Amino acid sequence: MDLAILWFALVVLCWVLFAVLEGFDFGVGMLAGIVGRDEHERGAAVRTVGPVWDGNEVWLVAAIGVTFAAFPDWYAALLSGLYLPLVLVLLALAARGVALEFRGKVDTAQWRRRCDVALGVSSLVCxxxxxxxxxVATTGLALGPGGAVASGGGAGGALARSLSPLASWPAAAGALLGVLAALLQGAAFLGLRTTGPVRVRARRVALATAGVTAVVVAVLAGVAAPVAAPVALLAVVAGVAAALRREATAFAAASVALLAGVVAAFVAHVPVVLPSTLDPAYSLTIAGAAASPTALQVITIGGVIILPGVIAYQAFSYWVFRRRVASGREVSA
Structure with a gap:
């Protein structure tokens, strides 16, 4: 197999793992203050992701590192065109980590409530x-010759280059779908990992979010899009399964729906990895954006050694922390 194609598949895998594993983290962060009506219930919701959230973020590091090593031109164009938005997201990730880690450091209800608000807002931003x-990446950037992102000129050219894509329709649609996907996954995960009132409310949220997600996917993606119907159907399956107390099925369906959507975004224009909105001739392709064959050979050796170990460790951590968290004063079904 061509190493460039192999590493493109691994890049997609890393981004998909990050999206799926952090998706329910973001969802739990947004929902903790909603499904948790008091301090005990909110704490129970947060504890479902407490042991695993930082391990899930490892896949962001892996995704960025693999993209940089295997496709430096792709990485450079994305960072150049979306630098400020990505910095904002990274700051939100940092705030989320602080909220999770410092929530229990001060033993007052007011402090924990502030951390819960910070967690919800930062998770929403992420x-x-x-x-x-x-x-934005699916529809493309204003790439010129050599993969350089056009600034648009003027005193605010560089700033406009980085911020203008966020004012586009694809960015708005992506943001809405990202939030809905995280809410659905997070609600299904809370239903799977808790007992008591949080579990009951999470099932209701999953059912409501599933219906909204299915409609939004059908409207935004279009009924003719190959991936739209399966993703919408999976969202409905997740909602129905949650209502029937089949939380494992609900979480699996929500996760597969998110997986399918992310994969579809990455492979929408293959072999093009980043389309140019100025001229299709300037688009970045797998072969054109890849590192040299020697570099790909070297990182392949490292990938064979490191990636299986990371996957095995993370699977083990989920197995260790597999038990439900009680959200009621007394454990209930």
Whole structure:
């Protein structure tokens, strides 16, 4: 197999793992203050992701690192064209980590409530930001010769280059879908990992979010889009399964729906990895954006050694923390 194609598949895999694993983290962060009506219930919701959220973020590091090493031109164009939005998302990720880690450091209800608000807002920004970035990257940037992103000229050219894509329709659609996907996944995960009132409310949220998600996917993607119907159907399956107390099925369906959407975004224009909105001739392709054959050979050796270990460790951590978290004063079904 061509190493460039192999590494493109691995890049997609890393971004998909990040999207799916962090998707329910973002969803739980947004929902903790909604499905949790008091301090005990909100704490139970947060504890469902407490042992795993930082491990899930490893896949962001892996995705960025693999993209940089295997496709430096692709990486450079994305960072050049979306630098400020990505910085905002990274700051939101940092705020989310602080809210999670410091929530229990001060033993007052007011402090924990502030951390819960920070967690909800930062999770919302992360989900919407990554959705917007994927939406923009799918439709393309203003790439010129050599993969350089056109600034548009003027005193604010560089600023406009980085911010103008966020004012586009693909960015708005991506942001909305990102938030809905995270909410659906997060609600299904809370239903799967909790007992008591949080579990009951999470099932209701999953059912409501599933219906909205299915409609939005059908409207935004278009009924003719090959991936729209399966993703909408999976969202409906997730909602129905949650209502029937089949939380494992609900979470699996929500996760597969998100997986399908992200994969579809990455492979929409293959072999083009980043379309140019100025001229299709300037678009970046798998072969054109890839590193040298020697570099690909070297990182392949490292990938064979490192990636299986990361996957095995993360699978083990999920197995260790597989038990439900009780959200009621007394454990209930």
């Amino acid at each position: 989900a919407a930001g990554f959705g917007a970035v994927i939406g």
